[in-house]
Amino acid sequence: MANRIVLNETSYHGAGAIAEIANEARARSFKKAFVCSDPDLIRFGVTKKVTDVLDEAGLAYEIYSDIKPNPTIENVRTGVAAFKASGADYLIAIGGGSSMDTAKAIGIIIANPEFEDVRSLEGVAPTRNPSIPIIAVPTTAGTAAEVTINYVITDVEKKRKFVCVDTHDIPVVAVIDPDMMESMPKGLTASTGMDALTHAIEGYITKGAWEMTDMxxxxxIELISRHLRGACENTKEGREGMALGQYIAGMGFSNVGLGIVHSMAHALGAVYDTPHGVANAILLPTVMEYNAPCTGDKYKDIAIAMGVQGTENMSQEEYRRAAVDAVKKLSADVGIPADLKAIVKPEDVDFLAQSAMDDACRPGNPKDPTFEDIKALYQSLM
Known part of the structure; x- marks a missing residue:
């Protein structure tokens, strides 16, 4: 079987990288940008950092901000209509996963109008045409949506999130500028950072993992473990390390998939609007324990990457425990809750478990779960 790697055509990394947006737009003969960014980023002047670059270059744009933290089908439909009316020929997505996921869905539907119902994009959608070109500018160090072939949309009516997987949706240009992340509050830095760690760990143990993605x-894992605490204190080194670490994680998991941490987190986000990174962080250690028997010696590598000393003298049981404990400690150090007691209602557990079973990430899990397994995992954290 051939292993496939899909990445951006071009990516820029480092402080001040947003200046390259104007150069890329001119080089590609783009005429007008449809800028997708959420209301908070506009309110706090983060989006303006990019629009200032466009203004200085004399490049036309229009801003679309009807974007929710967990973007909905209606957000996408409204965005498609606004794009059609704008006269734009490319998108600039500024924000976290919500802005980028919304932009991806808009770009795909504009190029493939037969999918305008949005729901038909779930799973591996048989789109024919590449998305309208997207320049992606992350403002969080977590989702790596700027380098992935995935996006997630919430179906409010059915109380579920669905994952769309499509090589046609990857942004043509990614601009990873840590200066765009410096205004992130500590809580958001922590939750998105733990999302990135979950991507790296699930991607490393997923069924599809291979040598290049393992690298x-x-x-x-090493970069995130070393830099997340500093990023939460807004240090320059911490921000730069997390910006790079989350992108590298995206290079991997986008190409091999994830597991049931994400399946279970998607269900929590759909029912309770739980921040995705918080849900992942709470679930990750418990699911790691569940998956451990099917991971060979990979938890030893995870423990080493997280800075655990003395693994060469540990038994398999000991280094597996050390890896889980290192994740728990990092999560606690950055202020993530330890359980789901304040989130999950007992009467919802069956629905949550079935939603997780139906999720597109579930088949990649190293251990094949049953409905009862996932139900028990939720209950163990309540």
Whole structure:
């Protein structure tokens, strides 16, 4: 079987990288940008950092901000209509996963109008045409949506999130500028950072993992473990390390998939609007324990990447425990809750478990779960 790697055509990394947006737009003969960014980023002047670059270059744009933290089908439909009316020929997505996921869905539907119902994009959608070109500018160090072939949309009516997987949706240009992340509050830095760690760990142990993605994921685990605490204190080194670490994690997991941490987190986000990174962080250690028997010696590598000392003298049981404990400690150090007691209602557990079973990430899990397994995992955290 051939292993496939899909990445951006071009990516820029480092402080001040947003200046390259104007150069890329001119080089590609783009005429007008449809800028997708959420209301808070506009309110706090983060979006303006990019629009200032466009203004200085004399490049036309229009801003679309009807974007929710967990973007909905209606957000996408409204965005498609606004794009059609704008006269734009490319998108600039500024924000976290919500802005980028919304932009991806808009770009795909404009190029493939037969999918305008949005729901038909779930799973591996048989689109024919590449998305309208997207320049993606992350403002959080977590989702890596700027380098992935995935996006997630919430179906409010059915109380579920659905994952769309499509090589046609990847942004043509990614601009990873840590200066765009410096205004992130501590809580958001922590939750998105733990999302990135979950990507790296799940990607490393997923059924589809192979040597090249293993390389990405182990380096990402190392960078995130070393820099997340500093990023939460808004240090320059911490911000830069997290910006790079989360992107490298995206290079890996986008190409091999994830597991049931994400399946279960998607269900929590759909029912309770739980921040995705918080849900992942709470679930990750418990699911790691569940998956441990099917991971060979990979938890030893995870423990080493997270800075655990003395693994060469540990038994398999000991280094597996050390890896889980290192994740728990990092999560606690950055202020993530330890359980789901304040989130999950007992009467919802069956619905949550079935939603997780139906999720597109579930088949990649190293251990094949049953409905009862997932139900028990939720209950163990309540």
């Amino acid at each position: 990405f994921h182990l380096k990402a």
